[in-house]
Structure formats: structure tokens, C-alpha cells
Amino acid sequence: MRRNFLLPAFLLLFASAAHADALRPAIAKPLQLAERDISTKKFDLAEKQVKKAEAVPDKTADETLAIAQVHAAIDAASQNYPAASADYAALIATGALPAGQVTLMAEAEASMDYQAGNFGGTIATVQKYLPHDPQFTSLLLQSYLKTNDCASLTGAVQKLPKPPPEVDLQMVAYCDANAKDTQGYQNAITMLVADYPTPAYWQQLLGMEAQNPDFSNQLALDFFRLKLATGVPASATEYMDMTEAALEAGLQNEASKIIGQGFSSGVLGTGPDADRQRRLKEMVARLLTAPMTLVAPDQPTSFAIGLNEADGGYAAGTALMANAIRSGKLTQPGQAELELGIAYHELGQTANAKAMWAAVQGGGAPVEMARLWMLVR
Numbered sequence: 001m002r003r004n005f006l007l008p009a010f011l012l013l014f015a016s017a018a019h020a021d022a023l024r025p026a027i028a029k030p031l032q033l034a035e036r037d038i039s040t041k042k043f044d045l046a047e048k049q050v051k052k053a054e055a056v057p058d059k060t061a062d063e064t065l066a067i068a069q070v071h072a073a074i075d076a077a078s079q080n081y082p083a084a085s086a087d088y089a090a091l092i093a094t095g096a097l098p099a100g101q102v103t104l105m106a107e108a109e110a111s112m113d114y115q116a117g118n119f120g121g122t123i124a125t126v127q128k129y130l131p132h133d134p135q136f137t138s139l140l141l142q143s144y145l146k147t148n149d150c151a152s153l154t155g156a157v158q159k160l161p162k163p164p165p166e167v168d169l170q171m172v173a174y175c176d177a178n179a180k181d182t183q184g185y186q187n188a189i190t191m192l193v194a195d196y197p198t199p200a201y202w203q204q205l206l207g208m209e210a211q212n213p214d215f216s217n218q219l220a221l222d223f224f225r226l227k228l229a230t231g232v233p234a235s236a237t238e239y240m241d242m243t244e245a246a247l248e249a250g251l252q253n254e255a256s257k258i259i260g261q262g263f264s265s266g267v268l269g270t271g272p273d274a275d276r277q278r279r280l281k282e283m284v285a286r287l288l289t290a291p292m293t294l295v296a297p298d299q300p301t302s303f304a305i306g307l308n309e310a311d312g313g314y315a316a317g318t319a320l321m322a323n324a325i326r327s328g329k330l331t332q333p334g335q336a337e338l339e340l341g342i343a344y345h346e347l348g349q350t351a352n353a354k355a356m357w358a359a360v361q362g363g364g365a366p367v368e369m370a371r372l373w374m375l376v377r
Contacts, residue, residue, distance in 0.1 A: 022062040027053045031070050038070075043078045050074065065096055076108065081116035085109050092129075106130055110139060119143040141168055150175040150184055163195035182208075194375050199231035206232055209372065214365030219335065221245050221254075222369055225342060228261060229376050236267050236277070243280060250304040252287045253311035259284055299329040303336055310343035318343050318352075334366035341373060 023031070034049035053067050072087030088109035092102055106129035113121035122143040130136040137160070144153035153175050157168045169192045176184035186208050192201045206227055209215060215223045224242040227234055234242075239262030246255035259281050262268035268277045303324035309317025321340045330336045341356035357370035 022060070023066055024056070024063065026056045027059070027063045027067070031066060034070050034074070038073055038077050041077070043074055046070075046074050061096060065091070065094065068094075072108070076112060079115070081112045082118070085112035085116060085118065085121060088112065103129065103133075107133070107136065110136055114139055114143060117146075119146040123147075138168075141171055145171055145175050148175065148179055150179050150181060154184070154188070164191075166192070166196050169195065190375070197230070197375065197377055199233075202227075202230035203232045205372075206230070209368075212365060212368070215369065218332075219338075219365055219369055221249065221251075222335070222338060222342065224258070225254075226369070226372060226376070228258070229345070229373075234262070234267065236262070236271070236273065239268055240273075240277065240280065243284065247284070247287070250301075251308045251311055252284065253308050253313075255284045256288055257311065299324040299327045300331070303330060307339055307343055310347060313347070315347050315349075318347070318349075332366075334360050334362035334364065337361065338366045338370050338373070341370060345373070345376065 030049040030052040034046040034053075037043070037046035037049060050067060050071050053063075053070075056063070059067070068087065068091055072084055072091060075081075075084035075087055088105045091097060092105050092109070097105065106125055110122045110125040110130065113119070113125065120143075123140060126133075126136045126140040126143075137156070141153055141156055144150075144156065150172070154172050157164050157172050160168065169188060173185055173188035173192065176188050186205070189201060189205045189208070193205050206223075210223070221242060224234070224238060224245075227238075239258060243255045243259040243262070246252075246258060259268065259277075262277070263281065268274075268281075303321050306317040306320025306322075306324065309320065311317075318340060321336070321343060324330060325333060325336050325340065337356055337360045341353045341360070344350075344353035344356055354374060357374050360367050360370040
């Protein structure tokens, strides 16, 4: 992850013109000539002019400062970055510069250090003199990346106004990936998903989350719902398996939505398994027309009926689900709370969904899954 930075133009740092009224002609003239030589990249001639100015006796503080500034400009323009950095640091250290000039010199010092590969120097200068300069905040972040200081990089990005620029979050992800910090990388992708929820970022995040065995077993259907809700592509096998899982759970409406999306996306209906896929679709359609009972013999069945109703777009199904949860007779109450949140989401009741996900109890995979669903827009 790279970013280009505009270095402070060294021409802006020439002091002789600004102090011309405070300089004697014997000093002002060679410094002005030095500036001209710098602009045409005649650095040897510029150095000779500076030496003429240095040779003048009894220099005032302003004259000494002007000479030092032009000398620094020569080093910067000739790309002698370590020398230029030292020049600007020495100018700041004089204590003779007004605040605006100190800022300019600090910008130059930080930039010269960065160009010289002295990223630690860049970090120190930006932190001391330029903590609120957006351009140099970017240079600070890049310096953290260059030094593989992912923790400082992450902390600095998290302090930026919300949402942080996408490129800065990408930088965090790149740093953690390069450092082989799997958890840090996952956290960075999560931040990208939260602020820039593209299917590509979601695919990366869910690819990592799929390593959780509970997501592929206990919460497989809920995890698949999340993939579809975030635009992450699914395979033909996944569409078929999850359609069958929905049927086994008594969720005919969910099964219909899953296999319908599989066909509408073009993933199903072609290839050597097309006949089997069509037969499953026809079976789901038949089950949808079969009469269903709304009188449940127990609370788990009542919950499933409510979820199926909600999957079909009937808001009344959420009341059945909520009553089943309140009964205290469900073996997986955390998962039930998660799925009630999903039902609210599918019904367009975003506030209720987020409140339900925030309230998921019991820890473990349901809480983690609820956290992921909270990121869905």
C-alpha cells in the first residue's frame, strides 16, 4: 500500500527575499543569486554564492538565519535528504523562527527524513510539530507502515475523524497482513466492512469467519443468510445444501428464497446437476402450497413456525418467535435471539433488528454472529 506525498516546496522556504530589508546588500545579493541558481539546478554555483554570504563579517542574527535557510534549500533541492533534514532541525533549534516558519521547517524536516528513509525521524517530527496537519498525518501513518509498527498505525487511524479514509484502513490491513498478524488483519477488514461495506470486503471477512466451526455447523444457515445479505457470491453446492437445511428446519419460505436466488443469479439451473437442482426447486414449490398448522405442540416448534412466517414476509411471525424465547424452553436461546434479529432485518425493521442483536445472550458463536449482522446495511 503506497501513497504519494507532496513535499513542501523548497522555494517557499527561501528566507532571503522575506528578509531582504533586514539583510545588507553584501549578503542579500549572493543569497538572491543562490536562489536563482537553485531554480536552474546549478547547485555548485549556489553553494559558492552562499559561501560569499558566509564570508561577510559581523553578521546579524537575521543574516545568519537567512544564510542557513538558503543552505537548507540547496540540500533539499539537490536531494541530499539527510543533510537537508539536519539543516531544518538546526533552524528550528535556533528558536529564532516565528511560529509559521517553524511549521514550514518542520514540514520540510519530516519530508526530508521520509525521503531519506529515516521514518523514525519523520514520526518524531510530525508528532511534535504537526499532530493536526492532515497531509502530515498521512505521512505519519505511512511511516508507521514503513517501520512495521502496526499497533501505532492502528491506534492513529482509530483516532481519525469517523469514518477514517478507506486508504488508511487499507494501510492497516496491509500492515497486519505483512506482519502475519491474523487477528489484526481480521480486525482491519472488519473496520473496512463497517465503513466501506463492499461485497469484496465482506467476502474477505466471511472467509476468515468461516473458520469458526460453529458457523459451519450450528449456525450454518444463519451464516449463509449473512453471505446473501452482503452480496457475497455462493456456490451451487452451498445453495443446494442450504435449501435442504432450511427444509429440514421447517423453513419452507426460507428454502424458497434461497433456491430462488440460486436460479435468478444463474448459479443454479445449468451444468451436470441442473436436473437435480430443478427437482429440488419443484419440491420446494410443492411444499409451499401444502397446508401448515400454526398450533405448535412445543415452544421450539412454535419458534420455527414464527421464523418461517417471518421469512415469508409476515410480521406476525416475530411475535411467535419472541414468545418462544420468553418461555425459557428453547435449548439455544442465544441462537434464537440472533434469528429473531435476522427476521426483523428481513422485514425491514432495522431498529428492532439491531436492538435484538445487541441483546443476544450467552456469548460464543451467536454473539459473534450477531456482531457481524450488526454491520449489515
